[in-house]
Amino acid sequence: MNGNEISFVGKRIKEMRLSKDLKLVEVAIKSGVSKGLLSRIENGRTIPSLPVFFNIISALDENPKTFFEQMNFDSNSPFYILVKREEYQPIEKEYSVGFHYFSILSHSFKDITFSAVYLELKPNARRDMVITDGMEFIYLVEGDIDYKLGEAMITMNQGDSLFFDGRVPHLKINNSTTTARILVIYLLFNS
Known part of the structure; x- marks a missing residue:
């Protein structure tokens, strides 16, 4: 993932959470992640692992399609999620x-x-x-x-x-x- 997509993920999570009038702690508890980790993700300081990402999306009662529908894909830097064999x-x-x-x-x-x-x-x-x-x-x-x-x-x-x-x-x-x-x-x- 390049920097733009990393930034997008955190901003989009925060945007969805706020649009549903949910507190950070509510989404953290429902998704099974710490409030601190969720805050770092929302502020673009870290990118969630795939399981954490999907847990957050579920906690927001969303799905990946709606999550990414506003993302502008640039053919020079496509969005992707890489899972290493290890x-x-x-x-x-x-x-x-x-x-x-x-x-x-x-x-x-x-x-x-x-x-x-x-x-x-x-x-x-x-x-x-x-x-x-x-x-x-x-x-x-x-x-x-x-x-x-x-x-x-x-x-x-x-x-x-x-x-x-x-x-x-x-x-x-x-x-x-x-x-x-x-x-x-x-x-x-x-x-």
């Missing part, structure tokens, strides 16, 4: 051997939760078939896998992608001798 957080999912998941970004909106994860699938990894209450998109970054989707077996090679209804039982299978690396995007239905 910032990925390991996550535990259902019992498995050889499935190593890392959370890149996750956020809940009114009716749906968006979650992006990175999966390192070791050779001969094992687990039972699973279901997910939502849609899934996977992109095979590296390696070759088989994907069991219901009764169908789908062979995937590096660069292939698959979009499917996660409520169908499914399983990633790595029968190769190398680790497969997979980007998984979940669009989960909020109950």
Whole structure:
């Protein structure tokens, strides 16, 4: 992010908070951040991490689209949010051997939760078939896998992608001798 976007984020958060007649402490408590951190963000002294940013947006009862709709994008300095690999957080999912998941970004909106994860699938990894209450998109970054989707077996090679209804039982299978690396995007239905 360049300086203009950093400045925009803090100013926009403050503008939205004041337009709703909310006190700094109210938004801080609702978003789970300290009053001091929220003040530094609003004053352009720091930029929030993605989870903190989304918590603040939710605390303001807003969504990213409305948050950024007033931002003027300059083609010479586009807006972006970068998450470095070392910032990925390991996550535990259902019992498995050889499935190593890392959370890149996750956020809940009114009716749906968006979650992006990175999966390192070791050779001969094992687990039972699973279901997910939502849609899934996977992109095979590296390696070759088989994907069991219901009764169908789908062979995937590096660069292939698959979009499917996660409520169908499914399983990633790595029968190769190398680790497969997979980007998984979940669009989960909020109950």
